[in-house]
Amino acid sequence: MTTKTNPGNFFEDFEVGQVLRHATPRTVTEGDRAAYGAIYPTRFAVPSSAEFAASVGLSPAPVEELIAFHIAFGKTVPDVSLNAVANLGYAECRFHRSVVPGDTIATQSEVIGLKQNSNGKTGVVYVRSTATNQRDEVVLDWARWVMVHKRHLEAPAPETVVPDLAPAVAAADLVVPAGLDFTTYDFEAAGESHRFGDYEVGEKIDHVDGVTLTDPEHMLATRLWQNTAKVHFNTEARPDGNRLVYGGHVISLARALSFNGLANAQLIAAINAGAHVSPAFAGDTVYAWSEVLDKADTAAPGVGALRLRLVATKGRDESMTLRGEDQKYAPGVLLDLDVWALVPH
Template sequence: MKTGAGRFFEDYRLGETIAHAVPRTVSGGERALYHALYPARHALSSSDEFARACGLPAAPIDDLAAFHLVFGKTVPDISLNAVANLGYAEGRWHLPVWPGDTLRSESTVIGLKENSNGTSGVVYVRTRGLNQRDELVLDYVRWVMVRKSRLDAPAPEPVLPTLAQTVAPDTLPIPAGLDFSRYDFALAGEPHRWGDYAVGEQIDHVDGVTIEEAEHMLATRLWQNTAKVHFDATNRADGKRLIYGGHVISLARALSFNGLANAQMIVALNAGAHANPCFAGDTVRAWSEVLDKAETPAPGVGAIRLRLVAVRHGAEPFALRTEDGKYRPDVLLDLDYWALMPR
């Protein structure tokens, strides 16, 4: 038997570390395709000269492009047979990724719990992305609902990891040399700096993007994401291909430029949930809420904690949950992250 059907819930063991294939050397092509797929235009990841003026050697690859590259390698081992990707926590971007870096991924199983229906279970993993020098580039926790193959397989002892609700501001990674003291707001696209935002403020990002099947398929292949629900229209009873949640994250982040153009670098992921499925033809809009702010030791650099919400067109502005506490059916994404911004 030369082929494999991927891992099912009963195949995971608490504490095991899985080394994922295949390493990927990053080039400027990833940046160009990322900017073609999403309306991404944050200056720090667009211009080498802008990045050098901010103390970096060149423009890094977009933070979410690095995330997708690391995430995509985990799919054949973690979520090939997933029912749904449920959430994220404790994410940190430890180092920028530059063209020429080679990334690989590994995941450790930190939690297991079979569902009461006996047909699936939730797998918790901590994934690490490493470069060619074995330096930690980023890490995060995610949990995935995975089908069982053998329904008579015994349920493992349930273990639920204890996860921090937020990444503490004093532990946020700051890229070496980053300096916003001579930041060019005109070139960045907006005048709004860290001090202009207030905790509790909500921002409607105004613009929208209608998701096309072809763009989603290109994006999912670019990140080498092999999850069946994204490619195989026979995998769902409704005959639809589920849009990769990371595609929605990048669309929403790109849309947030209008109002948050100076939130230049994502450095931590506190929490995230794909609230409802997204399909081709949906028009995605986004809004943000300022959850917290913190100073950093880097010159001219402040940290801002943001809730980024992606919704379908026609959603009620700034409405997240129903009266019973569940996500509204038009909410696609609820993402809580820290970004770096000029003070």
């Protein structure tokens, strides 16, 4: 029997400087907006209402930034992380322009670092991925690192190259969507009255609600993004027989839950850093809280930026504790995500 299926790359197949052009560009439709809203409890006004989006200068109404992120990320999986143990983190992610239905997203990645693990069985691959639309305009770009299996344990370790990644996107480098204007922002329609000046650095916000993960739901979402990683679907892909929930699914759940207290954080401008601290599985109930890390003005009329730490937990943590005294993540933390969001003054 022969097979012509792409087996994906193993750790020893990667080289620093290698460019991977990922297959099957994907066109965004209104169906993506509807499916996203069915899977995640999102209620943000800009992607929900064409009229609201037009009132703040965005017409046609953009889809959620994370739709573009998940689609672009999914394209990288067959070449970067099909044989992964786990996705480890993100950095330097900027959303350069809004994505609207009809846009076609294509992605390519450059290998920017490699480091074999001490066990000799796996290694960490660092890539910088860039997603473009049908006009070859950059939609978003980001760096991520992923732990990948070796095909042959005897394969020699590559020279260790660990890229120097910025701890955060500078506020001055944030890209505000063209035409965005919050000067006549309708707080009543948006669902909350909180504006830029109502948030203080160091403040923690409990998002209150929780969502229990199910296998059908997270697998449907992951299929929607055409993410083919075996561990999300095949119970034989992991020794414990569990389907691992795609980390991006937890990101979108946490973002949707953050509406409670951050309903006016309408647009994500950047993901500064992110870590999937612990695995998530069906049956886990996800809660979220945020901490305000920084604030900045932008050049757009009426638009400010909040730097937020968005934390997802397995079970509700009313103390909102990220790390213990030993500086290790507290039990139950699933996600530690650092983002810039655009809010009205």
